[in-house]
Each structure stands twice: as C-alpha cells, then as structure tokens.
Amino acid sequence: YWEQRGVPQVKTNYFGNFFLIKSMHKMELLREYYRTYRGTSKLLGTYVFTKPILIVFDLDLAKTMLIKDFNKLMDRFQRRENNTHKFDILNETLFRVGGDRWGPLRKKLTPIFTTAKMKFMFPTLLTVAHQLEEAFSTHLAKTPRGDVELYDWMARFTTDVIAHCAFGVECNSLKDPTEIFRRMGHRIFHPKFISIRLRTFMLTYPTIFKLLKFFNIKEHSKDVEDFVVQIVRETLRLREEQNIQRNDLIDLLIELKNSQDKEGVPQMGVEEMAAQIFVFFTGGFETSSTALSCGLYEMAKTPHVQEKARAEIKSVLEKHNGELTYEALMEMTYLDQIITETVRKYPPLSAITRISTDEYKLPGTNITLEKGTHIYIPMKEIHYDPDIYENPQEFRPERFHPDEEQKRHPQAFLGFGFGPRNCIGLRFARMQVRVGFVTLLKLYRFSVSEKTPAHIESAKLNSVVVPGSKIWLKAEKL
Numbered sequence: 001y002w003e004q005r006g007v008p009q010v011k012t013n014y015f016g017n018f019f020l021i022k023s024m025h026k027m028e029l030l031r032e033y034y035r036t037y038r039g040t041s042k043l044l045g046t047y048v049f050t051k052p053i054l055i056v057f058d059l060d061l062a063k064t065m066l067i068k069d070f071n072k073l074m075d076r077f078q079r080r081e082n083n084t085h086k087f088d089i090l091n092e093t094l095f096r097v098g099g100d101r102w103g104p105l106r107k108k109l110t111p112i113f114t115t116a117k118m119k120f121m122f123p124t125l126l127t128v129a130h131q132l133e134e135a136f137s138t139h140l141a142k143t144p145r146g147d148v149e150l151y152d153w154m155a156r157f158t159t160d161v162i163a164h165c166a167f168g169v170e171c172n173s174l175k176d177p178t179e180i181f182r183r184m185g186h187r188i189f190h191p192k193f194i195s196i197r198l199r200t201f202m203l204t205y206p207t208i209f210k211l212l213k214f215f216n217i218k219e220h221s222k223d224v225e226d227f228v229v230q231i232v233r234e235t236l237r238l239r240e241e242q243n244i245q246r247n248d249l250i251d252l253l254i255e256l257k258n259s260q261d262k263e264g265v266p267q268m269g270v271e272e273m274a275a276q277i278f279v280f281f282t283g284g285f286e287t288s289s290t291a292l293s294c295g296l297y298e299m300a301k302t303p304h305v306q307e308k309a310r311a312e313i314k315s316v317l318e319k320h321n322g323e324l325t326y327e328a329l330m331e332m333t334y335l336d337q338i339i340t341e342t343v344r345k346y347p348p349l350s351a352i353t354r355i356s357t358d359e360y361k362l363p364g365t366n367i368t369l370e371k372g373t374h375i376y377i378p379m380k381e382i383h384y385d386p387d388i389y390e391n392p393q394e395f396r397p398e399r400f401h402p403d404e405e406q407k408r409h410p411q412a413f414l415g416f417g418f419g420p421r422n423c424i425g426l427r428f429a430r431m432q433v434r435v436g437f438v439t440l441l442k443l444y445r446f447s448v449s450e451k452t453p454a455h456i457e458s459a460k461l462n463s464v465v466v467p468g469s470k471i472w473l474k475a476e477k478l
C-alpha cells in the first residue's frame, strides 16, 4: 500500500506488526521505527493488522498537519461512528466526537476553561488541597519511617478535585481510599477484562467494533457509564430544586443546558452534558496525578530542583502574606517549568493521532493520503530525541525557561497536543498540578528510599500512559 504511494515503508507480514504490539500505546513499535528511520526519512508507512498507518517524524510537517491543514485532519483514532439508535456516553465526549460535530461542541465548551473560569474554580481546588494537607499529615503521623506511595496519594487528590469541580460532589477519597469515585476511576484506567490486541483491534476497525457491540463487547463495563449519568442527573436535580450555585464545571455546563441557540434549541441535553463530565473526569484525574507523582519522583532524585521549587514557593507566599491566591500561584513560574519537563518525560499518550477527514496531499511531496488514513506523530520519541533534548533522560526543568524554549522547534514539546484539537483542560491541569506541588513541597521534603523504583515503567493496558508500578518515596516533615 505505502510503496504504491511512494512512501518508505516497513514491510510486515499479513498480520502487520500484530505480534510486535505489546502495549495499548504501541510504544515499542514507535520507538524502534523512530530510532531506525528518523535520520533518513520524514515519514514512514507501516501497518497495524492490515490497516495502513503513517508515522510522521518531521516537525515542520507535524506543525502543518496539526495547525495549518487541521481542517483536513480533524479526527483522532478514538473516533467512533455515531450510533443513531442508542446514546453511547463514550461516543459523545469531546475527545471522541468526529467530523462536523466536533467543532460546534468544542466552541461551546471552550469558554468553560478561560482564565476567568479558572479563577472562579480556584477556591474549590483549595478546599481539596486542605484535605490533602490534613490526610497526608495524619498518615505520616502513623508512618514513622515516612514511606509514602505517591501514585495512589496523587490519584486520590486529583479524583477529589475533579469530583468537586466536574460532578459537584464532595467526595473525600483522600480520607477514604475506597470511596466510589476512586473505585470507578481505578476501573476506567486499569481495565482487566480486555486484551491489548482486542482493544487495538477495536480502535483500528471501529466499524467492525460496532458489530462487536452486538455481541456486547464494551470498552467500559456498563455500570461505570450508568454511575456517571446517574450522578449528573442527581446533581442537576438537587441544584435546580434547591437553587444551589457553586464555583464548578457542572454549573457552567448547566448554564449551557439552560441557554438556547438562535433556533431556540437548548445548547446541550442532559446526556450530552453527562458525556462531557465523563471526559473531564477521565481526562482530568489520571493525567494530572501521573504528572504530580512522577514530578515528585523526579524531584526526589534531583534534590537541587526540589530546593529551587521550594524556595520559589516560599518567596512567592511571603510576598502574598502567606496566602495561596490564584495570582500567587501564577507567579510560580519555575513550578510550571517542572510540570512541562515532567510531561515531556511522562507524556499521557505515546503519540498524537489524527485521521484524514478528506483526501490530503502532503505538502512538498507528490503523496496524497486517502480519506480515513491513520496518522501517528510519535510524541514520546520526539520528547526523548537527543538531537532535540540533550541528555533526554536528565530531569532539567530549565529546558523550559522561555529563553531556552525559544531555541527549539515549537512542536518539540507535544505533551498537551497542538493546534485547534489540543488539550482543552490544559489550564485546569496546570493549575491543579501546581496546587498539589505547593501543598506538599512547602511542608515536606521528598527523598528516595530502598523501596523507590529505579525507573518508572508504563502500564501496558491503559488508554492513557500511566505508571505501571508503585512510586514509593520518603517524606520528611520540614
């Protein structure tokens, strides 16, 4: 297929890399191809099962595809065909919807994530930060050696943040780790019931997947979806009956539900609203808890970075009379460089994916991609390319000082995606991760112990890249 189109290709047998795929993210394939072909070609064609896929190595080409020619490459792999018979919560999320439906939905949701709305939600976030402070201190009082498993702690923190902000529910999984939101979140991100190859198959052939649904094969078990819809309905009922208003995402969605477009149609129905809450939950907690726990892990291994971060927190808080305000948080720019460096080393996806929504002629070539071609931009390999990031294994947040960033290609960092379909929750994510760092670093020093892993391996079966093992650190009260 690729040879006929003049694209260099990796020849495979009929099963097209079937036996080489070892994780949901195809990380191992992308690594091998990037390292072998990056120097010699801008692109590479290969196959997943019998489906041709294109891997883009060249950053200028990636930039054109993600930004300038976006209108021909709007969808990503997880796109599903619209099921007209039955509402399927997963298919209606912003992450999944494709074609003509994505643009209007993104336009409706974008105002929810402005700076003004972040400020509005900041007090809710601080409430959870205080709960983290209390629960962490109680735990350490009972743990004289100071051993803490950070991955679980941070997942509980971000679960509570998103449950407060997106569902309007005051859950406290920090106090009670068996809390229902934490259990549901764990089930979404640690699925046990479907093999890597079957899930890869579902993503590669969505039309056949639709048929498989006939045999009741689902990505998430039904109770996860029912749980989300039920909570949203219940919250809506309570808020409308008791006229409650709070500073959170669900209030902003209720505004959309109660407003009408030019034709007098409500901007959003209850189920569509539930779908967006679902994606804020799934997109919001695991990505940010990975950034928090991996960031603290890296800082435990680089004490000078940790001290520099703490010094920044201390001096900014002093300037603001010891109070963590939104403005004070925004002044902590070194913390933001730490977040970017962490996401560079631990991106949530191995690649940014797109599907051509039309025929697409690759600029500067005679190659025309057919409509429906699957494209990978191998983010993780770009982030670890020694020609772009000198000594890529080293954790050095100063790489993201504005002066240093300017020297690099703008697409050298793809951790939140790029272009019109980038991460809509970027501001929220950076805000909650910064608050998590401030809460812990101002009170505790983190260091490695004999239980700390030498490297963090990724879990293989999850839909986003998350640590596959526990992250033990030693915490010492300052």
Ligand code: HEM
Pocket (backbone or CB within 6 Å): 076, 094, 095, 096, 106, 279, 280, 281, 283, 284, 285, 287, 288, 291, 343, 347, 348, 349, 352, 353, 414, 415, 416, 417, 418, 419, 420, 421, 422, 423, 424, 425, 426, 428, 429, 430
């Ligand atoms: C450290 C935290 C996070 C990271 C690293 C991250 C990263 C990403 C990436 C790489 C994408 C794909 C972008 C592309 O294809 O160009 C994405 C999309 C998305 N993210 Fe995030 N994300 C984070 C947190 C969040 C949060 C907190 C939310 C919501 C509250 C969120 C909601 C979404 C949604 C809805 C999309 C799909 C956007 C669309 O298709 O229009 N993310 N994110």
